Amino acid sequence: xxxxxxxxxxxxxxxxxxxxxxxxxxxxxxxxxxxxxxxxxxxxxxxxxxxxxxxxxxxxxxxxxxxxxxxxxxxxxxxxxxxxxxxxxxxxxxxxxxxxxxxxxxxxxxxxxxxxxxxxxxxxxxxxxxxxxxxxxxxxxxxxxxxxxxxxxxxxxxxxxxxxxxxxxxxxxxxxxxxxxxxxxxxxxxxxxxxxxxxxxxxxxxxxxxxxxxxxxxxxxxxxxxxxxxxxxxxxxxxxxxxxxxxxxxxxxxxxxxxxxxxxxxxxxxxxxxxxxxxxxxxxxxxxxxxxxxxxxxxxxxxxxxxxxxxxxxxxxxxxxxxxxxxxxxxxxxxxxxxxxxxxxxxxxxxxxxxxxxxxxxxxxxxxxxxxxxxxxxxxxxxxxxxxxxxxxxxxxxxxxx
Numbered sequence: 066x067x068x069x070x071x072x073x074x075x076x077x078x079x080x081x082x083x084x085x086x087x088x089x090x091x092x093x094x095x096x097x098x099x100x101x102x103x104x105x106x107x108x109x110x111x112x113x114x115x116x117x118x119x120x121x122x123x124x125x126x127x128x129x130x131x132x133x134x135x136x137x138x139x140x141x142x143x144x145x146x147x148x149x150x151x152x153x154x155x156x157x158x159x160x161x162x163x164x165x166x167x168x169x170x171x172x173x174x175x176x177x178x179x180x181x182x183x184x185x186x187x188x189x190x191x192x193x194x195x196x197x198x199x200x201x202x203x204x205x206x207x208x209x210x211x212x213x214x215x216x217x218x219x220x221x222x223x224x225x226x227x228x229x230x231x232x233x234x235x236x237x238x239x240x241x242x243x244x245x246x247x248x249x250x251x252x253x254x255x256x257x258x259x260x261x262x263x264x265x266x267x268x269x270x271x272x273x274x275x276x277x278x279x280x281x282x283x284x285x286x287x288x289x290x291x292x293x294x295x296x297x298x299x300x301x302x303x304x305x306x307x308x309x310x311x312x313x314x315x316x317x318x319x320x321x322x323x324x325x326x327x328x329x330x331x332x333x334x335x336x337x338x339x340x341x342x343x344x345x346x347x348x349x350x351x352x353x354x355x356x357x358x359x360x361x362x363x364x365x366x367x368x369x370x371x372x373x374x375x376x377x378x379x380x381x382x383x384x385x386x387x388x389x390x391x392x393x394x395x396x397x398x399x400x401x402x403x404x405x406x407x408x409x410x411x412x413x414x415x416x417x418x419x420x421x422x423x424x425x426x427x428x429x430x431x432x433x434x435x436x437x438x439x440x441x442x443x444x445x446x447x448x449x450x451x452x453x454x455x456x457x458x459x460x461x462x463x464x465x466x467x
Contacts, residue, residue, distance in 0.1 A: 075122065080129070083152040092122075092148075096131070103154060103267075104140050111137070125430075126208045128195065133157065133206065141269070143206035149196040156269035158189055158204060158235055158262075161320065164331045165367035168301035171321065174331060179300045180274045180324045181307065183290040184332055185259055186248045186317040186341075187239035192216055193266065194226040207431065211413060211424045212238055219258050225284040234286070235262035244411040244424070244447065248341075250316075256414075259289045261320065271326040294324060304333065305372055312337040336382055339364055340389040348393040349407050349451035351458070362386070397454065402462055407454040410438065411447040421445035 079089040083099060090099070096115075101108050114120045114137050123132040123145070131146040136157075143157030164170040171179060190212055191202045199222055201212040215238070216222075222234065240256040241247050250257070260281055263272045272280065274291070281288045295303055300321075308318055312335030322330040339361040346357035369382055397407050415421045418440045425447060428435040438446040461467060 078129070080148045081150050081152075095148075095152075099152075100131070100146065103146070103152065104137075106138055106140065123206070126200070126210060126213075127198070128200065128208060143202070143204055145202060145206045147195045153193075153195055154267045155191060155193050155195070155202055155206075155233060156264070156266065157206060158191060159269070159329070161330050161332050163364075164321075164333055165364060166371055167304055167333060168371070170331065171297055171300050171304075175297045175321070175323055175328060177297055178294055178324050179297055180294045180322045181292040181300075181304060182261060182274075182320050182322060183292055183311070183316070184318045184320045184334065185237045185239050185250070185289060186246055186338065187237040187243055187259075188245040190216065190236055190238050190258075192222065192234040192236070193232075194230055199223075199226060205431075207427070210420075210427055211244060214420075215256060215414075216258055219256065220286055222284075222286070225286060229280075231266050233264045233266055234260055235264055236260040237289070242412065242414060244413050247411075248315075248317075257287070259287055261289045273326050274322060274324045292319065308333060308335050309372070311335050315341070334364070336365060336368060336385065340385045343386065344389040344393050347390045348397055348409075349454040350394050350397070351454040351456075352407075352451040354394075358390075398458055398462070401455060401458040407451040407458070409449050409451075411449060413445050413447065414443055415440060415445045416443070418445075421447065 075092060078092040080092075080095075082088045082090040083095075083103075096111065097108065100106075101111055104111075111120070114133070114135075117135075119133065119135045119137060121132045121134055123130040129148045131148070133140060133144040133146075134142060136142045141157030141159055145155040147153045147155060164174075189204045190209075192199060193202070194200075199213070199217055200208050201216045203209050203212070225234075226232075237259050238245075238256070239248065239250055239259060240253045241249050242255040263277045263280060264270060271277070274294075278288055278291065292307055293303070304319060304321070311318060315337050316335065317338040318332065318334030320330050320332050342357055343361055346353040365382060365386055369379055372378075374382065401407065413421070413424065415424075418437070421437045421440050424445070425435050425437055428447070428449070434450040434452055436448050436450075438448045440446075457465075
């Protein structure tokens with residue numbers, strides 16, 4: 066069994082037995098005897114996952130854990146089984162499905178009411194206390210050192226986790242100093258955090274909407290905006306109008322939730338958000354373009370239809386979509402033709418050059434080609450290379466065939 070970085074699972078690794086305090090258990094025995102009971106999975110499911118490489122051993126930033134890279138049964142991708150004095154399960158964040166047509170889907174999917182929260186353009190983070198440390202886990206189940214530090218600076222979570230150690234804060238890191246998805250929000254500025262869910266560690270059960278907001282207010286923690294609670298049969302028109310207005314302000318969209326959180330949420334995004342994603346993807350077309358293209362174009366078609374747009378509005382949408390594809394790609398081709406490379410510079414605040422190198426090491430562990438360009442006055446410039454785009458465009462410019 067291999068870890069993500071090619072190491073074998075450490076069969077001689079021992080830690081505190083979860084049910085027999087004072088004794089130790091090996092990782093091998095824990096996986097075979099205890100993990101199926103904790104996750105309520107069969108031994109066969111886990112053995113198959115090991116063979117496929119779905120389960121990895123994770124050891125970094127002072128945490129030893131078993132990392133689930135792809136979903137197994139009801140256990141989500143990104144789930145971390147954290148090992149130490151106690152075994153703690155940080156469930157992965159469930160995938161939120163998307164609706165293309167609001168009116169028929171909302172009536173079919175929800176009960177009497179829909180709570181509407183703003184969907185912000187950042188990156189998904191789960192924050193939990195593990196082994197007496199408050200850590201930030203990315204969607205894939207990795208500890209991001211930068212996010213862990215910044216989340217603790219942005220929010221005072223000690224009291225919350227003192228009183229609620231079995232809860233997880235799920236939210237979005239947003240702002241212009243965001244090293245993954247940079248977007249300006251006037252109320253955020255450089256960097257901020259907004260919480261959209263509070264969930265139980267092992268069960269992954271979310272708190273109801275109003276209970277969640279009351280709890281966050283009690284501890285001074287920032288939630289995403291609640292845009293309203295609507296009657297299901299009247300919600301579609303209201304949501305279309307809200308999303309249109311959000312798009313005009315270059316904001317992303319909405320998440321539609323059952324107020325009791327007993328039904329899976331759905332998401333719906335603005336045309337401007339689709340264009341922004343396409344613009345970014347086609348700046349690096351051979352790294353990201355194909356993965357981003359089809360779904361965004363499909364969303365645009367259905368949204369235009371349901372909004373019953375005029376000919377003028379359709380032309381504006383088509384122009385926005387076409388420009389978001391052609392212009393950034395042409396700019397990158399010109400860049401490569403000028404003997405440069407397809408790359409993006411990320412700027413993050415750091416206290417030392419070592420902190421910048423630590424973040425680059427984390428990116429490289431994810432397979433990202435990155436390097437520190439400079440560290441000056443508390444700012445680090447991190448250059449991320451998009452090698453496939455650079456290589457393929459260079460090849461075509463020099464006579465290669467497509």
